[in-house]
Amino acid sequence: MKLNATEKLALLAEDSRYDLACACGTSAKDRRRRQLDGSWLYPVPLAAGGYGIMLKTLLSNACSSDCRYCPLRHDGVANRCALTPDETAKLFMDYLRKQWLVGIFLSSGIVGTPDHTMELLTDTAAILRRKYRYRGFIHLKVIPGASEAAILRALSLASAVSLNIEAPGARYFSQLSSYKNFERDIVRPLKFLAEQAACGDPRRPVRCSTQFIVGAADEPDRDIVRYTGAIYRKLNFDRVYFSAYQPPKPTEFRLDDGSNDARLTREHRLYQADFLMRSYHFDAAELEFEADGNLDLSTDPKQRWAERHPEFFPVRLNTADREELLRVPGIGPAYADRILACRRAMRLRNWLDIGLKGKAALKAARYAIFS
Structure with a gap:
């Protein structure tokens, strides 16, 4: 069945839930919320309606990559579709006229090559800025492996950019993808982003962030926290986000004893550790870990530090x-x-x-x- 543009947006916005960056905010309107059963709800905006701080969507849910954590990978089972930059920009402006939105978060599966995908993303932003004179918030996801030229164009159009680091080091990253190379496709562009953001126009600062996919490899929290501290210290990024790996089967979200999912509790502890480093001036080396290198799931990191x-x-x-x-x-x-x-x-x-x-x-x- 052929989908119209609105139906495509509904599907692509729904599929953007697999990218949970910016899911945790600091105000009452954008903070993630916990249900009575202890599970976490994320304020991911959907085209079908409902509350959202940003319209968050993919341009395409087709992808050339093989990320094992992502249902949209090239051999995954998904109802594939795509929007053109013109369609996306027009739909966003239509939604903007109907309801309160602070901006748009644009991402995409890798369509052919990283640079071709970046062209689609930045073309959308350019249409919003130039055709519709939109001066609001645009967050662009930088595709792993994107060229410096593509990144520079994104920085010239966006209010914020992000590139997922995914894992704390090449050893863990290699467990997630054979399509991407950690140093070439992740580390090098992250450093370039930091350099360009630092020397950009101070009157129009561009916020930079990254994200870990927690639990997709066998990485311990200690390594994630160490990398997070280095990202703040060396790259001067605004935020680091953490997304719990989402297994394909819903039943895998439960522990054997029926208690709330440890994956989401682990994600929450990493956000608490991150807050200690950003707002409490803790050093990554000061935080306390269990024998397996992970944060204690039963106690928040600040309390555990005080106890020890x-x-x-x-x-x-x-x-x-x-x-x-x-x-x-x-x-x-x-x-x-x-x-x-x-x-x-x-x-x-x-x-x-x-x-x-x-x-x-x-x-x-x-x-x-x-x-």
């Missing part, structure tokens, strides 16, 4: 600096700043002085004193 470093506590709330305050379980950046502000006006005597109460106050009380 009793010598650091108690922290004196009336004299500690911001870095010390951020090490206290229950105290985040907002409360650390509030403590510092309150201290300038008065001596802190209890948790009510800074508005911390409930479970957070009980947790913090184990590790901090008012002196």
